[in-house]
Amino acid sequence: MLKENLENILKRIQITAINCDGNAESVRLVAVTKTVPAHRVKDAIEAGATIFGESYVQEARDKIRELSAYAVSWHFIGTLQSNKAKYVVKLFDLIHSVDSVKLAMEINKQAEKIGKIQDILIQVNVAGEPQKSGISSVKTLEMLKAVSKFENISVKGLMTMPPYFNDPERARPFFKQLRQLRNKLQKELSDLSSAGHIRLDELSMGMTGDFEAAIHEGATLVRIGTAIFGERV
Numbered sequence: 001m002l003k004e005n006l007e008n009i010l011k012r013i014q015i016t017a018i019n020c021d022g023n024a025e026s027v028r029l030v031a032v033t034k035t036v037p038a039h040r041v042k043d044a045i046e047a048g049a050t051i052f053g054e055s056y057v058q059e060a061r062d063k064i065r066e067l068s069a070y071a072v073s074w075h076f077i078g079t080l081q082s083n084k085a086k087y088v089v090k091l092f093d094l095i096h097s098v099d100s101v102k103l104a105m106e107i108n109k110q111a112e113k114i115g116k117i118q119d120i121l122i123q124v125n126v127a128g129e130p131q132k133s134g135i136s137s138v139k140t141l142e143m144l145k146a147v148s149k150f151e152n153i154s155v156k157g158l159m160t161m162p163p164y165f166n167d168p169e170r171a172r173p174f175f176k177q178l179r180q181l182r183n184k185l186q187k188e189l190s191d192l193s194s195a196g197h198i199r200l201d202e203l204s205m206g207m208t209g210d211f212e213a214a215i216h217e218g219a220t221l222v223r224i225g226t227a228i229f230g231e232r233v
């Protein structure tokens, strides 16, 4: 079941990517394993998944330890409190959910302690939903300028979670807004000598219900849980 689900999703990602830019490799799957037990993550590794997304620090810590024999990549996608930054920096290759200078500063400090350059994405609340994490679009340039001074952080791109809709076409304008914001920021940053090195290649957007729409709008990382592992319990 899991194997078929995974193969089916990988195929859909590839076909959509080829239709968009002719390149099957332009989009990578982050298999979201929050609440999924380690033995099922192991099955997914054996079926070919290579990047895993986790949302809860304690749960991820145990799982990553249990699966440490496998050369896979772990991404942190959940809401992150500054006091947990220490653990996240130790465990994860990419943090998708950085949404304040304060949090970035703490990540930088922890990364410096262990001699790591931590890759991050800036999470943007494109729709401006009050209950959601993410920095507002209008504040992203200012945040990037500040974060560009942190020597132990490398900003790789942007992430968003649009409002939930049954129809993925309704999420699409928000994906498009994230891409347009990225393009605008790239231009603005290239004019700044202090931040000209930030490239923002990655766009993390799209989940089970809407990843194809996200790929059409330029996603490079799609975060998919339910379609691979089934409904979370």
Ligand SMILES: *Cc1c(COP(=O)(O)O)cnc(C)c1O
Pocket: 032, 034, 055, 077, 078, 161, 207, 208, 209, 223, 224, 225, 226, 227
């Ligand atoms: C849980 C989660 C996902 C995966 O959602 P599915 O609908 O199960 O594919 C993606 N991104 C984030 C940030 C999540 O928390």
